[in-house]
Amino acid sequence: MAYRKTPAEISRLEAARERLIGCATEVVADVGWSQASVNAVADAAGIAAGSVYQHFPSKAALAVEVFRRAAGREVEVLGEVLGGAGDPVERLSRGVDVFARRALENRGLAYALLAAPAEPAVGAERLDFRRRYRALFAEVVREGVAAGQLPPQNAEITAAALTGAIGEVLVDPLAAADENATQQLLADLTAAALRCAGAPTA
Amino acid sequence: MAYRKTPAEISRLEAARERLIGCATEVVADVGWSQASVNAVADAAGIAAGSVYQHFPSKAALAVEVFRRAAGREVEVLGEVLGGAGDPVERLSRGVDVFARRALENRGLAYALLAAPAEPAVGAERLDFRRRYRALFAEVVREGVAAGQLPPQNAEITAAALTGAIGEVLVDPLAAADENATQQLLADLTAAALRCAGAPTA
Structure with missing residues (x-):
């Protein structure tokens, strides 16, 4: 009879994996x-490198999971705001x-998610997540056009743009870590984005 | 006395490298x-894999050179148009x-240059070339603002956008290879780009 993990073992393994x-x-x-x-990750977690491989078959697999979790949180937050009040x-x-504000508050991670050269498996995830961002933007642009707030346009193209x-x-602000320019950057970026969607400018 | 390559040998090597x-x-x-x-590259060139390594120490080094040459041509063409009449x-x-037209005419290569997951060395080149594109766009946006054709804006931000x-x-049109939608895509993309820079819309 095959050895089966007890519920306690499973939950201990899951907790270790999360950590x-x-x-x-x-x-x-x-x-x-x-x-x-x-x-480096094993050192940070205070475990042996071999223990990492109990949870992830390769560095790439761990990197993909890190990417998915972190990028998934950003998609979720963006979706809540775009679909909110x-x-x-x-x-x-x-x-x-x-x-942009969340990215600038966690520059290192945001740079890794958005731009930093990474292994191809992470690059593939990036393409995937960008599609999810596009879908969220396309929805709000379509609503804006339907409401007559935005001019007629191809919402998918605008969302990709x-x-x-x-x-x-x-990219550069995240790498440069110049905290001073943040407010102006947010204002300029939001203005460019609104212009891109054809929103009336102030 | 160290062996020196003759001019004929050097030019033969350079020709082989270019090929x-x-x-x-x-x-x-x-x-x-x-x-x-x-x-795969050696097969395509009709040479032994070992001969590839006479010219490039690694697959990554060859990939970087392929990227630089192809992306360099696009930067050059864009620079000529943006700085032209x-x-x-x-x-x-x-x-x-x-x-966009050039990209859609050479979809495989354009997808590789713009989006396809690649080794980190190629990812680093991509960041570098995007900076060069941004510099070209920033210049024409600044000229447009100076000429009063575009509204006041942060030209660097607009250029990055x-x-x-x-x-x-x-990204998706290059991967999907749907030739039919090209004209509409070009029109929609150009419209979004002009809106982004605040150009008066038709």
Whole structure:
């Protein structure tokens, strides 16, 4: 008869896996993908490198999980803001602002998620998540057009443009870590995004 | 006395290297970075894999060279259009159109340059080239603002937004290879880009 894990063992393993993902996320935020070796993550978690492999078959698999968790949180927050209270243009404006603000508050991790050179498996995740951001933006742009707040346009194209624009605008500020310029950057980025969607400018 | 290559040997080596880069570029365009192994490139060039290593120490070094050459051509073409004839808004519009059109005419290579998951060394080149695109767009936006054709704005932010927007809008069309939608895509993309820079809309 095959050995089966007891409920207590399973929940201990799951807790260890969660803790490992948390540690790995911090390491990635601190030193980037390339330096976030299995050894570095194991050190941060206070376990042996071999124990990491009990949970993840490779560095790439761990990196993908770190990416999915962190990017998934951002998709969730953006979705809540874009689908929340207010008219479509207000929600779009707030969505861009909240996304950028969260990125600038956690620069290391945001840079890793948005731009930092990473292994191909992470690159594939990035393409996937950008599609999810696009779907969220497309919905609010369609609502804005339907409400007559935005001019007629291809909402999918605008949504892709917004997703690409926001990511690219943040690349250098995230890498440079200049805290002073944050307010102006958020204002300029939101303005560019609203113009891109054809919202009336102030 | 150290052996020195004769001028004829040097020029033969350079020609072989150029030919190899050309073959590798075709392989990348056909099958993407992940499948463009040293063996696949050597096969395409009709040489032994060992001969590839006479010119490039690694697959990554060859990939970086392929990227630089191909992306360098696009930067050059974009620079000529953006710095060419016409007023700033005309040049911006034409630049977006020409860039996207060239990408859609060579979808495999454009997808590899813009979006396809690649090794980190290629990812680093991508960040570098996007900075060059941004510098070109920033210049024409500044000219448009100075000429009173575009509203006052942070030209660097708009340039980053344009660079990100164009790349992201092209990702799916490049992967899907739907030739029919090209004209509409170009029109929608150019419209979004012009809106982003605050150009008066038709």
